[in-house]
Amino acid sequence: MALNVKIGKIGPLDMLKFSKMPDVREQVIQSTPLSPLPKAYASNAKAELYHPKWQKVVIDEIRQNGADAKTLVLKSENGKALAPFRAGQYISLAITIGQTCTTRSYSLCGSPEWAYQGIYNITVKRDDEGFVSPFIHDHFEVGQKLTISSPEGHLYYEPIRDCKKVLALAGGSGITPFMGMAYAIRDGFEDFDLTIIFGSRKEEGIVYRKELDEVAAACSKVHIVHVLSDEEKEGFEHGFISADLIEKYAAGEEVTVFMCGPQAMYNFLDGEIGKLGLDFKHVRRELFGTIKDPWNQEGYPEEIHGKTYQVKVVQCGQIYDIPASADEPLLVAFERAGLKAPSRCRSGECGWCRSRLLKGDVFIPAKTDGRRWSDLEYGYIHPCSSFPASDLEVEVPAEYLNL
Ligand code: FES
Known part of the structure; x- marks a missing residue:
């Protein structure tokens, strides 16, 4: 039943009309068909698909990645699609170690397209002083079942907010969200120009070296600059990701800056970026884990x-x-x-x-x-x-x- 609602100044006549509303409501209720409510709503099924609280996956493959990181290929337990994600987002892995039930966040570093095939990739760097990463490295095996959250986080490209050119500053395993972005650009899920300045200690420790170079070779919108801090080698930049280096790859253009890496890197980069006075539209960073000091x-x-x-x-x-x-x-x-x-x-x-x-x-x-x-x-x-x-x-x- 259609109700004729007018909006205007409220006067005594409106109060009179309002007093009739209970009758009108009763008429609407009485005219409603008596058929039972549906058992399932399509909108709820979609919400569960896109935003499940938890997802069940199985480890399909474990690959060494660089000197001290492992990539886990996760497949949905039921063979169906996993929740779609924006490149740069992460999942939270729920894990029990002894009596402790805890979580850790890992960026989704595969293509968003793979989620439709029921596949996520995450990469875990070993930190011997940590509680979870040594356990994952030493105990996780192919075929093991895991519980992970739906995709979360806000470090993704937003065309309304961000510039067409993005400068990604990554340190160590902080490359992972940008690996996902590189795949997303290559596979047509995102459309922006991505330059990744990626700091590693030594060439042998570079995470996703082969994959990054392959995507950069296949896609003109992805550029990768490797920076080594602990050794001198031809074909690399050297030292830390400094103001000079950022200026070399961003000067003269309006860029959005994304950062992902350890806290020490952020502390250093905040100073370097501040020196430049470049026209950075946004500087955004991923925070993985709590402050340790x-x-x-x-x-x-x-x-x-x-x-x-x-x-x-x-x-x-x-x-x-x-x-x-x-x-x-x-x-x-x-x-x-x-x-x-x-x-x-x-x-x-x-x-x-x-x-x-x-x-x-x-x-x-x-x-x-x-x-x-x-x-x-x-x-x-x-x-x-x-x-x-x-x-x-x-x-x-x-x-x-x-x-
Ligand atoms: S776990 Fe995200 S705010 Fe605490």
């Missing part, structure tokens, strides 16, 4: 360094009393205690770990404070980027993940 961040309360606090965690009506170091994110304390807490990016950006701080104080480094205004207003924090600064009480949402 909160005591070096501006505003860190010196007196908490090295201390351990008690945290009362309220989750699904249960209460857990756990210890938490002031030098580690609260999310890590939850995981060390064997609690399952939601997470994805682990760098303060996505909001999946959003929890309510009921009592106490936390330190949140400004560069990883991705909370919205409403979070601040109503006392929510992101435990992945919050460091205990006193005893705490925190309400944590449930994570119903079965690994």
Whole structure:
């Protein structure tokens, strides 16, 4: 039944009309057919396809990639397509090691086209001081089943916002989102000019060397500049990715800058980019993982360094009393205690770990404070980027993940 709705000044007659609305509503209800509601809606099926909370995959292949990285080819467990993604996005891998259930983010470094064939590629660099990457390198094998999130993240090309020319500054395994972008341009999923300035220590350690060179040779919009810091070789740039080098490949043009690499690289590049005064439209970076040295961040309360606090965690009506170091994110304390807490990016950006701080104080480094205004207003924090600064009480949402 069509309703004739007019918008204008509200007067006494409108109030009269409004008083008739319950009758009109009742007529609409009564005229609705009595057939039962459909059991499934097409829109829900599409939402599940494009934004599944978790996806089940199997390791189809493991390849050594450079000196200390491995590429995992993941296939959907049911043989169907995996959720589509924008080149530059990542998935979060859920993993249990001992009693600890945790997540790690890895960029999707294959072509977006492969997702329609049920295939993702991720690359994991070994960090012997890390908790997860040595476990993956030493224990993951072909045929193993894994649980991964839907694609997440915002480091992708957006034609409304970004320039036609993108300068990608990558360090080590930070090449992975740009490998995905290079494939996406080659396969017609993206249309921009990509110059990747890629810093590695030595030639033998270059991740995706062969693939990058092949894509650059096959596609005139992809350019790759290899930079070696620890050896001199013909055909390479040398040293760090400096202001001079950036100027050499970006001067005279309006460019968008994407960065992906370790924190030390960002600290250095911030200074180098600042020197140039070039017309950079945007400078955007991927943050993988939390800040490891909160005591070096501006505003860190010196007196908490090295201390351990008690945290009362309220989750699904249960209460857990756990210890938490002031030098580690609260999310890590939850995981060390064997609690399952939601997470994805682990760098303060996505909001999946959003929890309510009921009592106490936390330190949140400004560069990883991705909370919205409403979070601040109503006392929510992101435990992945919050460091205990006193005893705490925190309400944590449930994570119903079965690994
Ligand atoms: S896991 Fe993304 S904000 Fe905490």
